[in-house]
Amino acid sequence: MTLRAALIACLVLLVGLLVPRAEAAVVGEPTVVAGGLEVPWEVLLLPDGRTLVTERPGRVRVIEANDVLRPEPAYSDPAAVKFLGMALHPNFASNRFVYLYVTYAQSQNPNASRVIRFVLDQNANLTSPETVFQGGIKSDGNHDGGRIAFGPDGKLYVTTGDVHDPALPQDLDSLNGKILRLEAPGGPGDGAAPADNPFNAAGESRLRRFVWSYGHRHPQGIDWDVCGRMWETEHGPSGEAYTGSIPNRGSRDEINRIDRGANYGWPVIVGDEARAGMRSPVVSSGDSTTWAPGGLAFGPDGRLYSPLLAGQRLLDFGIVGDSTTDRRELFGGAGGPGRLRDATAGRGFLWLTTSNSTTAADERVLRVPFDGAGPSPAALAACSTLPGGSGGADSNADVQTPVRISLKDALLRWSRRLRGVGLRGLARRGSLTLSRYGLPARALTIRLERRRRGRRPLVLAVARGNAATVVKLRLTKAGRETLRRRPQGLRLVLRATLRKAGGASSRRSRVVVVRAGRG
Ligand SMILES: [Ca+2]
CATH class of the missing domain: 2.120.10.30 (TolB, C-terminal domain)
Incomplete structure (x- = not known):
């Protein structure tokens, strides 16, 4: 078994601290x-x-x-x-x-x-x-x-x-x-x-x-x-x-x-x-x-949000592959916030900024809670069928390459998703669906661990998959108990292993330690 037969990457990422302050059933005002x-x-x-x-x-x-x-x-x-x-x-x-x-x-x-x-x-x-x-x-x-x-x-x-x-x-x-x-x-x-x-x-x-x-x-x-x-x-x-x-x-x-x-x-x-x-x-x-669209943000629900300046509302699209499915127009009309510029997803909210005046300091940062739903199964399933580019006659075929991402990049993506949902959101759902699009079709294990000084890490959630497009990160019993208590300040680690099916040996190729819990 050569070293090439196995690939392990580890990355330590801060995922704690970011807990939604509101528990909304639906996206409100x-x-x-x-x-x-x-x-x-x-x-x-x-x-x-x-x-x-x-x-x-x-x-x-x-x-x-x-x-x-x-x-x-x-x-x-x-x-x-x-x-x-x-x-x-x-x-x-x-x-x-x-x-x-x-x-x-x-x-x-x-x-x-x-x-x-x-x-x-x-x-x-x-x-x-x-x-x-x-x-x-x-x-x-x-x-x-x-x-x-x-x-x-x-x-x-x-x-x-x-x-x-x-x-x-x-x-x-x-x-x-x-x-x-x-x-x-x-x-x-x-x-x-x-x-x-x-x-x-x-x-x-x-x-x-x-x-x-x-x-x-x-x-x-x-x-x-x-x-x-x-x-x-x-x-x-x-x-x-x-x-x-x-x-x-x-x-x-x-x-x-x-x-x-x-x-x-x-x-x-x-x-x-x-x-x-x-x-x-x-x-x-x-x-x-x-x-006159301002920023753009994908929510933890997998939807595309675009705040509009001249349009004075928020566009909200369901996305499957290269297509939109449904479309909502939110917060427009009289009494609404008016011109919207930026959209950022995180901490369980969509954050927006207003831009009604370019001369007075009277603009606001707003936030709207997400309803806790994850991406639609159709959106996740579509990832497996996508080529690197949308292809077709008008694509620049000479510069299109299939998307291939490293395990570290996948970890960054998953940690962003986890941050978007928040630990409380994860506790509420019990599991979180993660896309493995762009990774080789090999056995994948993801663990969310709590680091404990001088002791073995406590495994809070695990996901396993072979070639499927998505994997489910499921809370363990210890994870449910830990997240039921106040999860602030935990040193949490997202760690993943990718190896050939049946691969007997593996190699730790990267460890990046990030100090969590203080900022
Ligand atoms: Ca154009």
Whole structure:
């Protein structure tokens, strides 16, 4: 038996602390978490119960775990034009790294838009700013993209807008009108182009090495579905005139599913228009309805949530494979919260921000509880039949590859899912369905363990599967008893083993210890 015959990976992840504070049977009306904010752009949930919020004019604010908005910012930069997206490093619990997308005036700085990495101290202040990527993303104060997020593959994805120059999104040697993909190991190497980026072959120019997808106009939200695939929201032209096959095409906001190396068409096609070699959206607002979608979030229920600015409501889609099933429109109309910008799922809630004024500090962070339901069986079953790309005549066949993820990436995805449900949610359900899409069809064991100093870990939940698309993480008796008590502050570990069927030996290939329980 060679070492190659077996593969074991271990990863220790913080999963405790994040417990829904409300037990709602259904998704109800949004409640106010904090007010008095100026263009709150991104909500970032910290493991210790605090929440960071970017205010677009150049501040990061802190909402304490008791929902009190701290008066002084965690970080501010009066020289910045905009603070946009934020992301927590996957190993945040040990390295405390927070990433922020900042734009400066183009006229004063050719490296106008940047990704800056900080260390979050124990008082939730952002310290030690270090620019990790500034490779020439232009800014114009409006079409700047600006969402950043870590994918299930541990890479950092960055959306950039066309800065009102429609020539840039189709130009692979421009970083604008793109979704970029960067290495972010959390130290040296942050901001490098991953070797498996679609245009990172030997001899390619520097800029296109960072491109993951292109032909975007003003991408606003990105997140990953239950199968681990990226989706994106994007603003359409809303009546702008430009050179194209049809003049003055309006609205046409888009929800796209993003594939490696694919071209999403702007400005050649918009909305539902199609052309060989280009991708059309899964959903478009059409040419008479303007959504202006803000962020995008998949809930623990596997549904896609998109808050709308101009549309002034929340879109809620069931997703199976590449298609929507049902669609709900929530919180619109008189008496509703108005323009909605960001959506973030976590702690058992969907978190939203309002954006009714760009001049007054009177905007709010809202949250709505999830009902505790997991993804639909159809959504999970569809993962097994999906190719790496949606395929078809208009796919870029030369750059499509089947999705293959590492066990570590799968663990990151599962831990996110567990955090979304919360320990109390897990206790209530007794089990949690996890997708193993992208992993080899080998025997898989997942354990949720409680670490105990000087003693063997206590196994709280176990999942086993061979080649099935999904596995069920089921609570053990010890797990039920532990989670029935107050589960805060536990040091919990999610650990997985993948080995060939009948494999007699296995090898521990990785252990990352994350200190949990304090923040
Ligand atoms: Ca498009």
